[in-house]
Amino acid sequence: MNKTIAKVKNGIHGTIVIPGDKSVSHRSLMISALCDGQTVHVKNFLRSADCLSTLEAIRALGVTVKENEDNSLDITGVGLQGLQEPQTIVDAGDSGTLLRLMMGLLAAQPFLTTFTGDAALHKRPMGRVIKPLEMMGAKIVGRKDNTLLPITILPNEKKNFHGITYEMPVASAQVKSAILLAALTAGVEVKIIEPVPSRNHTECMMRAFGINVETNGNEVVFHPAERLQGPKTIEVPGDISSAAFWLVAGSIIPNSSIVLKNVGVNPSRTGILDVLRDMGADIVETNRYESGGEAIADIHVKSAKLHGTAFGKDIMPRLIDEIPIIAVAALFAEGETKITGAEELRVKETDRLHAIAEEFNKLAPAITELEDGLIIKGGLPLKNSEAFSYDDHRIAMALAIAGAAGEGVEISHPECVNISYPEFYDTLSNVQI
Structure with a gap:
């Protein structure tokens, strides 16, 4: 019609x-999920199709998320190593942010995750995210030489991961965020150099959770954290x-x-x-x-x-x-x-x-x-x-x-x-x- x-x-x-904010709503779910047993109250969460896909993906990974009538969420974290293998294929819908950031979040996990999405997302290129993750030690397979959905992240171990210095050919907040989330769960240090600074929502939220992320011009340096302690409340x-x-x-x-x-x-x-x-x-x-x-x-x-x-x-x-x-x-x-x-x-x-x-x-x-x-x-x-x-x-x-x-x-x-x-x-x- x-x-x-x-x-x-x-x-x-x-x-x-x-x-x-769609970008901040996605990140509030992913990073709160990694808190060590703490419940984070997220106000003004965006109940759009993309963000609801992320909510369901986080639940599929074993995280408890309570939805409240006022568009707020209560997310109880499971710690950096507490995510669980999903019981079925994870549907990213039309959300490139969900897919790209989740590839980083799950790159060092000891279980298998397969992603699909709608017809439009199946056409969107993922190779530029997968490349730096593989440089860090990730094992990711997908259609068309590991660049398109469906994409599977193979089981891995933290000991197989190492820090990198990655000079990004194109400024991209999603690629940068995937690298930072992989570094967070793998416990390695990374330096990212962008041609020009991109959106910094991931860095801002990581700092709010006590993580040491330094920014100097076009360079971002992540330092490993043993555990996350978030604010009691986040207003998106x-x-x-x-x-x-x-x-x-x-x-x-x-x-x-x-x-x-x-x-x-x-x-x-x-x-x-x-x-x-x-x-x-x-x-x-x-x-x-x-x-x-x-x-x-x-x-x-x-x-x-x-x-x-x-x-x-x-x-x-x-x-x-x-x-x-x-x-x-x-x-x-x-x-x-x-x-x-x-x-x-x-x-x-x-x-x-x-x-x-x-x-x-x-x-x-x-x-x-x-x-x-x-x-x-x-x-x-x-x-x-x-x-x-x-x-x-x-x-x-x-x-x-x-x-x-x-x-x-x-x-x-x-x-x-x-x-x-x-x-x-x-x-x-x-x-x-």
Whole structure:
């Protein structure tokens, strides 16, 4: 069934409580599970399809997780060596984060784990995660020369593992996190060198659990820990990748003023704020605080006249997931926007560069697809049209905001937003006057 999004007539207003951060929700489950008999209370856990897949995977490994009515969890850890062999194949659904981080978490375990996933995840490359894990001593087999699902992690022992210094060819928080989790469970020291710093949620949460992780520029050094002692409570911040849709909507829909509550403003994720401010957006942060090593703030955004900009690979790790909605901002900005260094988008849930060019051009013929990015001509009139989500949650939500700010849109396969933001369409209706 298609989803019809109508043009917003009188702006969007009010307060939006942003759902929990997907990246932090995944990590809160995995790292809390390794605490030594301690129960960690996780508030604002994101109950999206991806994160629920991780919850079930952690339970399959013998960890007790209590789900509470207020979207919180109580996770009772089993220690660094207390995970158990799953009784069946672990289904990662559509979650690349689950699969890649779990490969690290389980690389040094003395039991066998096999992963599968949905059709899209079966196409996503896993070789760049498996390579450093094998360098450390992991034994991993999979389809197409150990690069694609199904993937099996063979039983192993800590004595077969050793530390490495790994220079990453491409900045990737998921590859980095897999290495760090493997080092944690194997008890070895590792040094990771990135071309540019990527998201640091794993490092922040490890430090909150008492683990010594040093960061110096582009280098991350992990020192082994004998046991984990976590905080009693972790508040998962609102996901800035979800907030991004309202940051852009509030900027480009005339007569808008909205407050986004409890948004994660970890500097490794705030590239979207830098780019929008560079485009002329009216964005103010207030009420900053910290939980679980993560910076959190309220963000007030008002409609503003935007202008084009240009950015590339240096900032890309800080906003890679926000490119679809930044492209929408560029459609409504004055002048041209050029995005480069975004070739990573070709191996996300879909080829997002192609999806953006193909579907957004149905609304306005404004986008030229590059090998590693996009050129977007702003200010062209938009028309109402039907567009395909490619079953990609971020494409669907970006199309919805483009339609709301333009002349409406009919979205085919709209339900994919459940991957990260199940309440998205209801929220879009509730903030309209």
